[in-house]
Amino acid sequence: MSSVKRNWIAVFYWLGVAMTVGCFALVVAGNTELFGRFEHRGFPLSWIVGCAAVVAFLAAEACGSVSSQEQESEAPLRAELRQASPVA
Numbered sequence: 001m002s003s004v005k006r007n008w009i010a011v012f013y014w015l016g017v018a019m020t021v022g023c024f025a026l027v028v029a030g031n032t033e034l035f036g037r038f039e040h041r042g043f044p045l046s047w048i049v050g051c052a053a054v055v056a057f058l059a060a061e062a063c064g065s066v067s068s069q070e071q072e073s074e075a076p077l078r079a080e081l082r083q084a085s086p087v088a
Helices: 003-029 045-084
Strands: none
Touching (some): 003 045
8 A cells, every 4th residue: 555545545444434423512502502502403513524524534535545556456466476477
């Protein structure tokens, strides 16, 4: 797996973690007068942040699954190359 893909996975993972913490903080702060106005009855701000966290975690998983599929497709080719090379 290339370092660029690992970096993207880490970015999406930590973004998801930060959004999850933010979602919990908004739920707790929603009971105060200052932040209560952001928690609308139809679609609260904490739901938006929570949905963004889910999307970030799914993006991290998607980046990881693409790279694992590439590694699986390269594995038989590497085994064939090892068998075809002369042993000295």
